[in-house]
Amino acid sequence: MIEIKDLHKSYKMGSNSLHVLKGINFKVEEGELVAIMGSSGSGKSTLLNILGMLDGADSGEYTLDGVPIKNLSETKAAQYRNKFLGFIFQSFNLINYKSAVENVALPLYYQKVPRKERQEKAMQYLERVGLKPWADHLPSELSGGQKQRVAIARAMAAEPKVLLADEPTGALDSKTSYEVMDLIQKINDEGNTILVVTHEEDIAHMCKRIVHLKDGVIVEDKKVEQVRAEQYV
Amino acid sequence: MWLFDKDLWIEIFHTLGKNMFRTFLTMLGVIFAMIILVLLLGSANGMSNGFNKIFAGTASNSLFVWGQSTSEPYKGFERGRRIRYKLEDAEILKKQIPEIEVLAPRIELASHRGTVSVYRNGQTSGSAVYGDYPEIDNITKKKLVEGRFLNQTDIDYSKKVCVIGEETYKLLFEKGEKAMGEEIRINGVYFTVVGIYKPNNNINIDGENAVFIPFSTFQKAFNSGDRMGWMAIAVQESTPVSFVESQIKTILKAKYDIHPDDERAIGSFDMSEIFNNITAFTTVLQGFSFFVGIFTLLAGVIAISNILLITVKERTQEIGVRRALGATPVIVKRQIVLEAIVLTAFAGLVGFAVAVGILSIMNSMWGSGDNFPFVQPMISIPQFVISFILMVGLSVLIGLLPANRAVKIKPIDALREE
Numbered sequence: 001m002i003e004i005k006d007l008h009k010s011y012k013m014g015s016n017s018l019h020v021l022k023g024i025n026f027k028v029e030e031g032e033l034v035a036i037m038g039s040s041g042s043g044k045s046t047l048l049n050i051l052g053m054l055d056g057a058d059s060g061e062y063t064l065d066g067v068p069i070k071n072l073s074e075t076k077a078a079q080y081r082n083k084f085l086g087f088i089f090q091s092f093n094l095i096n097y098k099s100a101v102e103n104v105a106l107p108l109y110y111q112k113v114p115r116k117e118r119q120e121k122a123m124q125y126l127e128r129v130g131l132k133p134w135a136d137h138l139p140s141e142l143s144g145g146q147k148q149r150v151a152i153a154r155a156m157a158a159e160p161k162v163l164l165a166d167e168p169t170g171a172l173d174s175k176t177s178y179e180v181m182d183l184i185q186k187i188n189d190e191g192n193t194i195l196v197v198t199h200e201e202d203i204a205h206m207c208k209r210i211v212h213l214k215d216g217v218i219v220e221d222k223k224v225e226q227v228r229a230e231q232y233v
Numbered sequence: 234m235w236l237f238d239k240d241l242w243i244e245i246f247h248t249l250g251k252n253m254f255r256t257f258l259t260m261l262g263v264i265f266a267m268i269i270l271v272l273l274l275g276s277a278n279g280m281s282n283g284f285n286k287i288f289a290g291t292a293s294n295s296l297f298v299w300g301q302s303t304s305e306p307y308k309g310f311e312r313g314r315r316i317r318y319k320l321e322d323a324e325i326l327k328k329q330i331p332e333i334e335v336l337a338p339r340i341e342l343a344s345h346r347g348t349v350s351v352y353r354n355g356q357t358s359g360s361a362v363y364g365d366y367p368e369i370d371n372i373t374k375k376k377l378v379e380g381r382f383l384n385q386t387d388i389d390y391s392k393k394v395c396v397i398g399e400e401t402y403k404l405l406f407e408k409g410e411k412a413m414g415e416e417i418r419i420n421g422v423y424f425t426v427v428g429i430y431k432p433n434n435n436i437n438i439d440g441e442n443a444v445f446i447p448f449s450t451f452q453k454a455f456n457s458g459d460r461m462g463w464m465a466i467a468v469q470e471s472t473p474v475s476f477v478e479s480q481i482k483t484i485l486k487a488k489y490d491i492h493p494d495d496e497r498a499i500g501s502f503d504m505s506e507i508f509n510n511i512t513a514f515t516t517v518l519q520g521f522s523f524f525v526g527i528f529t530l531l532a533g534v535i536a537i538s539n540i541l542l543i544t545v546k547e548r549t550q551e552i553g554v555r556r557a558l559g560a561t562p563v564i565v566k567r568q569i570v571l572e573a574i575v576l577t578a579f580a581g582l583v584g585f586a587v588a589v590g591i592l593s594i595m596n597s598m599w600g601s602g603d604n605f606p607f608v609q610p611m612i613s614i615p616q617f618v619i620s621f622i623l624m625v626g627l628s629v630l631i632g633l634l635p636a637n638r639a640v641k642i643k644p645i646d647a648l649r650e651e
Contacts, residue, residue: 052557074640093550097247097248110555
C-alpha cells in the first residue's frame with residue numbers, strides 16, 4: 001500500500017539546515033495497523049506529514065497504492081489527500097461552527113458528492129462510531145472522546161486507502177484513549193490500513209507493528225502481539 | 234455550474250452568519266460609502282434637473298440681437314451714433330441665413346429695459362411694453378395662467394389686445410378681480426386683456442411686469458413706423474449660435490455702415506453660452522460626485538478586505554483542516570472572494586436602499602425646485618448599475634488579497650498552530 005525508499009528531508013534553519021529524515025525505507029501492506037514511535041525530534045511527525053502529502057520530501061521515492069507521489073501541485077495534492085487519505089489529529093481539528101454530521105460530510109463535499117447522499121453517508125459513519133444521537137451537536141457540546149470519534153468518522157467518510165492518525169490519543173485521558181483505540185482496532189479489523197503516530201508504549205502495543213524512529217532513521221521495525229483495547233473499556 | 238451550487242452558498246452564509254456582529258461592522262463602511270455615493274449623485278442629478286427646469290420653455294439654441302451705439306467713427310459718421318433696426322432687417326436676415334429657424338422682431342415702448350405707465354381705473358403700474366410677433370413664444374415660452382398668447386389674427390388685424398404679466402395684474406387689478414376682457418390704457422390707447430402669464434422660475438428675459446401687444450398694433454398705436462427694437466432668434470439645433478451671431482453682425486454692420494471692428498454697436502446675447510456653461514457645471518458636479526463616491530466606496534471595500542484578512546488569520550486552523558480534507562487552493566480562494574462579494578453586495582444594497590429613502594424624503598421636502606435648482610434628486614439606473622458593478626469588481630480584487638493569504642497558509646503550518 002505504502003512504499004518509501006530512501007526518503008530524505010531537511011529543514012533550513014537560518015544558515016544551517018536540520019537534517020530530519022536521513023534515508024527512511026519502509027513498506028506498509030494493506031490492512032496493517034502500524035505504530036510509528038519515537039521521542040520528539042525523531043522525525044515521526046515529519047514522516048507523517050510527508051506520507052500525508054502535507055509536506056514534500058527532498059529526495060527519495062514515495063508510492064501510495066501504486067501511484068508515485070512526487071512534485072505535486074497544491075491542487076493535485078489536495079485531490080490525492082481527499083481520495084487516498086483520512087486524517088485523525090491530536091487536537092481533533094473539527095470545524096467548530098459545524099455540527100458533527102456536517103463535519104463528517106466535509107470531505108464528501110470536496111469529493112462533490114451530492115448533498116443528500118453526503119448526509120446519508122455521514123450519518124452512517126457517525127452511527128459506526130456510535131454518535132448518531134449527537135449528529136446535530138456542535139463540537140463544543142461534545143466531550144474529547146466524542147470529538148475524536150467524530151474526527152475518525154470524518155476521516156473514514158471519504159473511504160480513503162490509508163488512515164493517518166497523529167497522536168490520536170494525545171489529548172485524551174487513558175480510558176477515553178482506549179475507547180478510541182478500540183474503535184481504531186475495529187476499523188482495522190475491517191481491513192483498513194492505519195498508521196498511528198504515538199509516543200505512548202501502551203497505545204503502540206495496541207497496533208500490530210511498531211516502527212521506532214530515532215534521529216531520522218528507523219532503528220527498529222517489529223511485529224507485535226496486538227493488545228486489544230476492548231478489555232480496558 | 235459552481236456558482237449555483239447550493240452547498241457553496243450554505244458554506245458562505247454559514248461562515249458569515251456565525252459572527253453576525255463582526256459581519257455587520259464590516260459592512261458598515263460599505264453601507265455608508267454607498268449612502269454617500271447615492272446621495273451625492275442624486276443631489277447632483279437633482280441640481281441638474283433643477284437647472285433644466287429653469288431653462289424649460291427657453292430655446293437653448295437662441296440669441297437676442299439689439300442695437301446700441303457705435304464706438305468707432307466710420308464712413309463719415311461720428312462715433313456714438315445710435316443704431317436703429319428696421320423691420321425689413323428681419324426678412325433680410327431670414328433670407329440670407331438659412332440656419333435661422335425662428336426670428337421674432339420686437340419693439341418696445343421707451344428705451345431698452347425702460348418702463349412706461351399703464352393705467353386702469355385710476356391704478357397705475359410701471360411696466361415694460363413690447364410689440365411682439367406670436368413667434369416669440371417659440372423662443373421664450375410664456376406660462377399662461379389665463380387666456381391665450383398673441384396670435385397671427387391679432388397681427389393681421391392689428392387688434393388692440395394685450396397679454397400681461399402676473400405682476401402687472403396685481404398692480405392694476407384687485408385681488409381675484411376678473412381681468413380677461415378688461416381694458417387697460419397705455420399712452421392713451423386702450424387694450425383688451427386676453428391673457429395673463431405667470432413667472433415660472435424660468436429664465437425671464439422680459440421680466441414679470443410687462444405688457445405684450447401685437448407688433449402691428451404697436452406700429453399703429455404708437456406710430457413707430459418700420460422701426461424694430463430687437464430680435465429674438467432661434468437657430469437650428471445643429472448649428473452653433475456663435476456662427477449665426479457673427480453672420481448676422483456682418484450683414485447688419487454692412488447695412489448700417491458700422492466699422493467692421495466695432496464691437497459695441499450691435500448688442501447680442503447668446504443663450505446657448507449660459508446653457509452650455511450650466512450643463513458643463515452640472516456635468517462636472519456629477520463627475521466629481523461619482524469620483525468622491527467611488528473612492529469612499531473603495532475605502533469601504535478595503536475595510537471589508539481588512540476584516541477578511543483578520544478572519545483568515547483567525548481561521549488558519551479551519552482552512553488547514555479543509556485543505557487536509559481535500560479543499561484545493563481554488564476552492565479556498567473562491568470561498569473567501571465570494572464572502573467579500575456577498576458582504577459588499579449586500580452592504581451596497583442596504584446602503585442604496587437607505588440612500589434612496591433619504592433622497593425621496595429630500596424630494597418631498599425640497600424637490601419642487603421653487604426656491605433653488607433642486608428637482609427630483611434620484612440616481613439613474615445606469616448610474617446605479619455602474620456603481621454596483623464597480624463596487625462588486627472592487628470587492629473581487631480586494632477579496633483576492635485575503636484569499637491569497639489563505640492559500641499561502643500551508644496545511645501543515647495551519648494544523649501545527651495550536
